[in-house]
Amino acid sequence: MPRIDLPPSEDYSLSRVAFTTYAPEIGATASAFSLKVYEKSLLSLREMEGARYRTALINGCNVCTNTRAGRDMAGHIGRNGGSITEGPLSRGPAPDEAFYEAVAQWQTSPLFSERERIAIELAERMGERPHSMADDETFWERIHAHYSDAEIVDMTLSIASWIGLGRVVHTLELDAVCMPTFADAA
Known part of the structure; x- marks a missing residue:
């Protein structure tokens, strides 16, 4: 149950309802950043x-851990006024479920390239141990x-957006109710 009172809404996104109701200017900026x-x-x-996904696991955000790029990202971008003609969706196929299942074991899983491992490691360290990188040459x-x-x-800005906004959503329990996937939401 959300930790704030939300007005009745047809919107599937409780975070959007919260942002537009209580902090419209900051919420619009946060949404634009995302x-x-x-x-x-x-x-x-x-x-x-x-x-x-590593950030989602650290944050504990139910919306984020249940989101899948192949199913959800294009609809999310489109519904929010963005374009999918460039950016990550144009750079390779969507990961499969085995990929998501292996993220927690990124150090030992054979499913990741070195670049993917570094991205996951940076997310983990920013989310759990940000001070650990200061002198780690x-x-x-x-x-x-x-x-x-x-x-x-x-990559650092991207991870910062997921850490910050994922924690807002999880802290306010805007992810604690059953909601459709982004692909199913109208």
Whole structure:
């Protein structure tokens, strides 16, 4: 049950109802930030989904852990006024369920490329141990060996959006009710 009173609404997104009701300007900015991550990120779809899903597992957000790129991302982007002609959806096939099941064991799973592992590791460290990266030159050498500076900033901002907004949704229990998948929501 949400931790705030929400007005009756036909909207499937409780977070959108909360944002537009109680913090319309900040909520619109947060929503625009989130949309741009999905619409414009430089990451491949698998890199994005590995980092996003690891963040979802850390945050405990039910909406985020049940979201799947192949089923949900295009509809989410389209319903929010974005374009799917560029960005992660144009960079590789959507991950399958085995991919999502393996994210928690990213260190040992053979399903991930080195770039995917680094994206998942960055998400995990930002979400659980952000101070651990300050003096870890080995980590920074690895990330720079596989990603450009633009990709590193892009990935870090993307992960920050998932950490922050996922925690808002989970903290306010806007994810604690049964809702349709993004693909099923009208």
